[in-house]
Amino acid sequence: MKLRRVADLGFMVRTLLADMGYAARLFLRLLMSLGITLRRPSLLREQVHFMGNYSLAVIAVSGVFVGFVMGLQYYYGLQRFGAAESVGMLISLSLVREFGPVMTALLFTGRAGTSLTAEIGLMKAGEQLSAMEMMAVDPVQRILAPRFWGAVIAMPLLSAVFSAVGVLGGWVIGVKMLGIDSGAFWGQMQSGVDVWLDVGNGVIKSVVFGFAVSFIALLQGYRAQPTPEGVALATTRTVVMASLTVLSLDFVLTALMFSI
């Protein structure tokens, strides 16, 4: 009985290691397929269109509301100290550094990541991927790579839209509704936000999240059991794993970038 447990443990460790190895190999293949993807811009463009343009509405609307809420909450906290003018700086800093990249990555997982997993999982279930291999077409290069790089391109752009729209939402609440002085709102923001340290690092973060989310979605789809249950499970796993990865990566990146 004890021996059986040890064997089970060993099997688990082996499976885990093999999965990690497979994932690392797929990641490398996707990275190396950049050249081939760029040589076929029409495939890439289609994916940017699907993931970027169609995610724009949900990203922009969420950004506006996050900006509204932050305007209200920061004002509530700061007017006790008579520092309500700093609302602009705080909104901009928290959006550009954290909320923009993280919220965009989470929304993107739900909006585009799930559909990537389901699409590739169904392609696998319908044996379309095997058919491609039969015709000596590499499905990683033909199907996965454009989706991967499309998401990497779309993510920082969506994140920038989220932050910009959020700042404008905060301005509407802070200046137009709560009556903070407009010059002080922008002035404090400009003196408190640095282009490279804050905006630049936010862009780097969103690029990293783009790699992480799209890779997890593609891996789950590509490794899914080719059954309806398997695809459903893979889609769920995409959301759970991508969200946890984004949040934990965010902590690591923040610690690397902003702790001095």
Place this chain on the structure above:
Amino acid sequence: MQRSKTDLWVGLFVLLGAVALVFLALQSANLLSINVEKGYRVVAKFDNIGGLKPRGAVRSAGVVVGRVEAIDFDDKSFQARVTLSLNPKYAFPKDSSLKILTSGLLGEQYVGIEAGADSANLAAGDVISTTQSAVVLENLISQFLYSKAADGKSK
């Protein structure tokens, strides 16, 4: 036809993202200081401006009447040269005095104008020299401590 339509939408998306990035960069880099409000410019010299920042408010009796346009250092008189842009709707006597005030305990610093009694009004390019510096908390505390110490000695 379908292809060029997708092209158009993707192009629009990329453009929108780029515009958002530029907006974020500009509003933090302070390059976006396009002056919408036109006003007449007045220069004031302060011994110490404390934490006053460009685009800060100029208030008289609590009402915003202008903006701080630029802050410079004058290495002849070793004073801060603050350029104010005042709303042309409002006129102030030539001998008006300026103060740097703080809204609330920790709030934004702004310039307060107190009207004088001269019959001539401030015009563009005028220099105001009757100014009162920002209150620097450290100086206040050290003055307070020194006076306390002096009190203790005399007793």
